Amino acid sequence: MALAADQDLVLHARNISRRYGAVTALADASLTLRRGEVMGLVGDNGAGKSTLLKVLSGAVIPDGGTIEVEGAPVDFRRPTDALAAGIETVYQDLALVDTMSAVQNVYLGREELSTNPFLKALNIVNDRGMRARSREVLAELGVGIQSVNVSVKGMSGGQRQCLAIARALLWGRSIVILDEPTAALGVRESQQVLDLIGRLREHGVSVILVSHNMQQLHTVADRVTVMRLGRSVAVRDIADVTAQDIVGLITGAIPADVPTPEDTETLVS
Ligand SMILES: Nc1ncnc2c1ncn2[C@@H]1O[C@H](COP(=O)(O)OP(=O)(O)OP(=O)(O)O)[C@@H](O)[C@H]1O
Numbered sequence: 001m002a003l004a005a006d007q008d009l010v011l012h013a014r015n016i017s018r019r020y021g022a023v024t025a026l027a028d029a030s031l032t033l034r035r036g037e038v039m040g041l042v043g044d045n046g047a048g049k050s051t052l053l054k055v056l057s058g059a060v061i062p063d064g065g066t067i068e069v070e071g072a073p074v075d076f077r078r079p080t081d082a083l084a085a086g087i088e089t090v091y092q093d094l095a096l097v098d099t100m101s102a103v104q105n106v107y108l109g110r111e112e113l114s115t116n117p118f119l120k121a122l123n124i125v126n127d128r129g130m131r132a133r134s135r136e137v138l139a140e141l142g143v144g145i146q147s148v149n150v151s152v153k154g155m156s157g158g159q160r161q162c163l164a165i166a167r168a169l170l171w172g173r174s175i176v177i178l179d180e181p182t183a184a185l186g187v188r189e190s191q192q193v194l195d196l197i198g199r200l201r202e203h204g205v206s207v208i209l210v211s212h213n214m215q216q217l218h219t220v221a222d223r224v225t226v227m228r229l230g231r232s233v234a235v236r237d238i239a240d241v242t243a244q245d246i247v248g249l250i251t252g253a254i255p256a257d258v259p260t261p262e263d264t265e266t267l268v269s
Pocket residue numbers: 020023024025026043044045046047048049050051052268269
C-alpha cells in the first residue's frame with residue numbers, strides 16, 4: 001500500500017468485533033477507505049460482511065474496535081450518527097417508500113441534516129424547487145427516470161437502486177455503502193448501477209461495495225478487502241489479483257496475510 005495515499009483515509013475501522021450469543025459474526029475486522037476509491041468487500045456467506053457494514057452505518061453497535069472518519073474517532077450508536085458523519089448506506093432491500101414519488105424519496109430524511117446551511121435552505125424551498133433539484137441530480141447521474149413525480153412502486157430494481165444512490169450524492173455524503181446492490185438485478189440494470197458507482201467516484205465519493213461477482217469488482221473496484229470467518233484477512237489492489245486469486249483468498253486456498261485460527265476456533269453459523 002502506498003503511504004502517501006494512506007494519508008487520505010476517509011474511513012478507518014480497526015479490530016471490529018461483534019458476537020450474537022454463541023455466534024461470532026465479527027472476530028477481528030479492519031477496513032480502510034481512501035477518498036474517491038471503490039473498496040470491494042468479499043467473503044463467503046456468513047463471513048461477516050453485512051455485519052461489518054451495519055457497524056459502519058450505525059445499525060449495529062460493535063463489542064470492540066475503533067472507527068475513524070476523516071481521522072477523527074467516531075462512536076456510532078444509531079444510523080443517524082453515521083449519516084451525520086457523511087456515511088450513506090444503501091441496503092439490498094432499499095430504504096425507499098413505495099407509494100412516494102421519486103422526488104419525495106430523494107428528499108426523504110432531509111430533517112436529519114437540517115444543521116447543514118445548504119439543506120436548511122432546502123427545507124423551506126417549495127415542491128417545485130425540490131423537483132428541479134431532483135431532476136438535476138438524477139440527470140447528472142445519468143439515471144433514466146421518466147418523471148420524478150412517478151411513484152417508486154412502478155420502478156425497476158435498477159431504477160430504485162439508482163435513486164437510492166442519488167440520495168447519497170444529493171445529501172453530499174462522502175461515503176456510500178452498498179451491500180450487494182446488483183444481486184437481484186439483470187445485466188443491463190447491473191451495468192447502470194456500476195456506471196453510477198463510477199460517477200460517485202468522479203464526485204470524490206468513496207464507496208464500499210459488497211459483491212460476489214469477481215468480474216464486476218474488476219470493472220469497478222480499486223481495492224478489495226477479503227473477509228473470512230469474521231476476520232479481514234487480506235487487502236489487495238484489484239489490478240494485482242485475478243478473479244481466481246480473490247476466490248483463493250476467500251476460501252483459504254491462498255494463504256491470507258493475517259493468521260486465521262479457523263482450525264482451532266469453532267464458529268457457529
Ligand atoms: N442478528 C443476528 N443474530 C444472530 N446471528 C447473526 C445476526 N447477524 C448475523 N449473524 C451471524 O453472523 C455471521 C455473519 O453474518 P453476515 O450477515 O455478516 O455475513 P455476510 O458475510 O454478510 O454473508 P452473506 O454473503 O451471506 O450476506 C453469520 O454466521 C450470521 O448467521
